Amino acid sequence: MGRTILVTGGAGYVGSHCVAALLEAGHRVVVFDNLHQGHREAVLPQAELVVGDLADRDAIAAAFAGRRYDAIMHFAGNIQVGESMRRPFLYLGDNVQCAVNLLEAAAAHGVSRFVFSSTCAIFGATGRASIDEDAPVAPEDAPVAPGSPYGESKYLVERILAWAERVHGIRYAILRYFNACGAHPHLPLFEDHDPETHLIPIALDCALGRREEMQVFGNDYDTPDGTCLRDYVHVCDLAAAHLRVLDRLDAGSRAYNVGSGNGHSVREVLDAVRRVTGVDFPVRMLPRRPGDLPRLVADPSRIRAELGWTPRYASIDEIVSTAWRWRRAHPGGYAELARARG
Numbered sequence: 001m002g003r004t005i006l007v008t009g010g011a012g013y014v015g016s017h018c019v020a021a022l023l024e025a026g027h028r029v030v031v032f033d034n035l036h037q038g039h040r041e042a043v044l045p046q047a048e049l050v051v052g053d054l055a056d057r058d059a060i061a062a063a064f065a066g067r068r069y070d071a072i073m074h075f076a077g078n079i080q081v082g083e084s085m086r087r088p089f090l091y092l093g094d095n096v097q098c099a100v101n102l103l104e105a106a107a108a109h110g111v112s113r114f115v116f117s118s119t120c121a122i123f124g125a126t127g128r129a130s131i132d133e134d135a136p137v138a139p140e141d142a143p144v145a146p147g148s149p150y151g152e153s154k155y156l157v158e159r160i161l162a163w164a165e166r167v168h169g170i171r172y173a174i175l176r177y178f179n180a181c182g183a184h185p186h187l188p189l190f191e192d193h194d195p196e197t198h199l200i201p202i203a204l205d206c207a208l209g210r211r212e213e214m215q216v217f218g219n220d221y222d223t224p225d226g227t228c229l230r231d232y233v234h235v236c237d238l239a240a241a242h243l244r245v246l247d248r249l250d251a252g253s254r255a256y257n258v259g260s261g262n263g264h265s266v267r268e269v270l271d272a273v274r275r276v277t278g279v280d281f282p283v284r285m286l287p288r289r290p291g292d293l294p295r296l297v298a299d300p301s302r303i304r305a306e307l308g309w310t311p312r313y314a315s316i317d318e319i320v321s322t323a324w325r326w327r328r329a330h331p332g333g334y335a336e337l338a339r340a341r342g
């Protein structure tokens with residue numbers, strides 16, 4: 001039977017794809033988003049959009065008034081590792097306070113299922129080939145860990161969730177995404193951040209000639225080609241993980257690392273972009289960026305075993321192709337799509 005789900009950040013990149021999957025599965029969806037990074041056009045018409053900010057308790061109260069939610073999926077937040085190194089308190093403050101405001105409302109309204117978008121950035125430099133759920137978040141000798149205030153803000157919310165369960169009985173799932181990427185295969189949903197900080201959309205803009213060069217931060221890491229290794233997981237596979245975990249929530253709270261288990265270097269991804277687009281573009285190597293870790297690759301054994309989740313998009317070329325389709329069709333992103341729709 002369809003449930004009613006409150007999706008914060010549902011006008012954003014991952015949230016909008018998840019809304020599409022929820023609707024397709026027969027659920028009813030209310031999106032709560034301040035539209036600072038999100039896009040009205042990314043909210044499918046079958047979902048209800050409530051525009052509001054999680055920092056504003058009255059706005060949250062309005063989203064709960066007269067509605068009964070079976071579960072909350074919390075995607076909203078500030079998401080840039082680099083920005084968090086410059087503005088730590090924006091992350092340690094807002095990301096945490098907004099989650100607390102939402103959990104307070106959940107507790108007050110008896111909503112006892114909560115899915116939280118966390119990140120592999122909670123893990124410090126583990127030195128491990130792949131990261132399972134028991135990997136150290138804060139190695140004993142690390143003065144500060146996770147590696148960035150962004151990661152720390154997510155880790156703090158993970159800790160707060162444990163209290164929300166203990167005191168208020170809220171069952172939660174933590175999904176720690178590795179690098180979300182790609183776009184919906186047939187609906188006009190895609191990645192459109194301002195500023196864009198993610199590798200694939202930036203590289204696609206280079207291929208489109210919208211950027212002069214691709215800047216790569218660090219080619220002297222201890223990795224096979226010197227550039228950082230990341231685990232790229234298609235956004236529709238992430239959405240599928242949300243659906244699966246929703247069905248499992250009543251069995252107990254749990255954290256899952258959500259990645260493919262395969263690492264791709266920055267150079268390998270740029271090669272995939274060249275293959276898919278057929279365009280070469282200049283690349284400039286720059287010094288390392290604060291907060292970046294050399295290697296972040298998931299060990300997805302737990303989510304595979306417990307939720308039966310496996311990524312449908314296994315090849316990096318296929319992932320890039322789905323992103324390229326929409327980037328090429330709408331280089332100006334959702335703003336352009338809105339103008340085209342009149």
Ligand SMILES: NC(=O)c1ccc[n+]([C@@H]2O[C@H](COP(=O)([O-])OP(=O)(O)OC[C@H]3O[C@@H](n4cnc5c(N)ncnc54)[C@H](O)[C@@H]3O)[C@@H](O)[C@H]2O)c1
Nearest residue numbers: 009011012013014033034036037038053054076077117180
């Ligand atoms: N994109 C990734 O690779 C990735 C990786 C790991 C974790 N995550 C996490 O997944 C979630 C979604 O990421 P995304 O890439 O879709 O980001 P996004 O910026 O596209 O989406 C976030 C949405 O939340 C909204 N929002 C932000 N602050 C808000 C507030 N205070 N009140 C109401 N709405 C607010 C934004 O307008 C936006 O629509 C984030 O929590 C992010 O930290 C993303």
